[in-house]
Amino acid sequence: MWGDKGKIKLMVDGTCVRHGRWLRLLGFDTEIFIDPEDLKNNLNERVLITRNKKLKEALKGGIILLPEIPFWKSMNFILKKLNLEKFIKPFTRCSKCNREVVEIEKERIKGKVPHHVYEIQDSFHICPDCGQIYWGGSHYQNFLKDIKSKIGLNI
Ligand SMILES: [Zn+2]
Numbered sequence: 001m002w003g004d005k006g007k008i009k010l011m012v013d014g015t016c017v018r019h020g021r022w023l024r025l026l027g028f029d030t031e032i033f034i035d036p037e038d039l040k041n042n043l044n045e046r047v048l049i050t051r052n053k054k055l056k057e058a059l060k061g062g063i064i065l066l067p068e069i070p071f072w073k074s075m076n077f078i079l080k081k082l083n084l085e086k087f088i089k090p091f092t093r094c095s096k097c098n099r100e101v102v103e104i105e106k107e108r109i110k111g112k113v114p115h116h117v118y119e120i121q122d123s124f125h126i127c128p129d130c131g132q133i134y135w136g137g138s139h140y141q142n143f144l145k146d147i148k149s150k151i152g153l154n155i
Contacts, residue, residue, distance in 0.1 A: 011042055015051035024098050027089030072150045091134040094127035101125035109133055
């Protein structure tokens with residue numbers, strides 16, 4: 001329905017900021033817009049996720065209206081509705097900035113992550129905008145398992 005799911009562009013309004021951060025963590029390009037003008041201007045490019053019924057009625061375009069259900073259930077709702085389960089790529093995007101993270105050599109982040117993390121992890125990524133560091137390995141696998149079970153997706 002919205003083309004290549006791996007490249008799908010999303011946006012959330014003020015009613016779904018937490019969803020926005022999690023969608024970024026799962027690797028989806030998601031803008032968080034508080035100003036209704038920003039939402040309007042991006043409707044051609046991005047699918048809007050909101051809990052605001054009036055907004056859904058006022059705007060035309062691809063809009064997902066979230067039902068009033070608990071957070072993780074509503075994450076499930078979004079992923080199923082847009083068929084995004086197979087395209088989850090955790091830690092490929094910064095949850096604060098929505099920028100794609102880039103790989104960084106281990107030596108360069110020494111002292112910037114907890115010691116035990118530095119000792120056991122070999123693969124690190126950094127956000128070019130804010131400098132937030134993300135790491136993979138066992139942490140990644142556990143995170144993915146944990147999140148999928150919270151969201152209620154098949155593992
Ligand atoms: Zn960032």
